[in-house]
Amino acid sequence: MSELVLEVKSLKVYFNASAGIIKTLDGVSFDLHGGEVFGLVGESGSGKTLTALSVLDLIYPPGKIVSGNILFGGTELLNIDTRQLRKIRGSKIAMVFQEPSSAFNPVFTIGYQIVESIRVHQEKNVSDARTIALRFLRKVHISDPLRVYDSYPHQLSGGTKQRAMIAMALVNSPEILILDEPTTALDVTIQAQVLELLKEIIGRDKMATLFISHDFGVIAKMCDRVGVMYKGKIVETGDVDAILGSPKDPYTITLIESVKALSC
Ligand SMILES: Nc1ncnc2c1ncn2[C@@H]1O[C@H](COP(=O)(O)OP(=O)(O)O)[C@@H](O)[C@H]1O
């Protein structure tokens, strides 16, 4: 297998609640190799998003990373200084969130936000950054990039907004792409189109990708390996085909059966 780009080891994230400590992530470990798509699957509340946010150090009080390691190309991200981390976040590791509406700032145009993201990480003037932004809007198959560039988020459909979000995640050529339920908020027909787009992009650029979904059907379509999450732990990890063929953990079995029942 190709080189390790991300290692998450025994990650624990706790929340301080009035009722006491909640162990939301209770020792999560997985690896991501160059060029592979690793899936995290599990029911809502199992800790998938918190795992992704931990990688970008975006856990805020009352939540806290209490122990573990997150190694990016061998560098420990959990005790890196803020400036270094900011350089990595959004450029070397980019994330697409479930809700495109909450990821874009409503008061700025899409173009402005993509240009800003380019200029934070690359030394480009506005005109060159605009050219790059338009190129990436075309790359995600937006047919009218100029209109989208000048639009405010609320003026776009959910599908177009999510394509623009994917374009923004790609503009700095990240080494790791994190996709957190990237199609869950979209209409079913649009979901399929955006999944196709993601498959095309990941396949073409051979990007190491962490793909998060509650839907084993989507994971099976998109991922090489998968970790099954249940109550803040990964209960089973392996090749998607192997796990689909003979799941070992009782929770994995239930999850796969529910997908099979739906597709009957
Ligand atoms: N701000 C918070 N305060 C308390 N608990 C939280 C907070 N954010 C998330 N959690 C808890 O952490 C758990 C995992 O959440 P999350 O990672 O968002 O799950 P998933 O993405 O798998 O649906 C959930 O049980 C959720 O209730």
Ligand SMILES: [Mg+2]
């Ligand atoms: Mg989530």
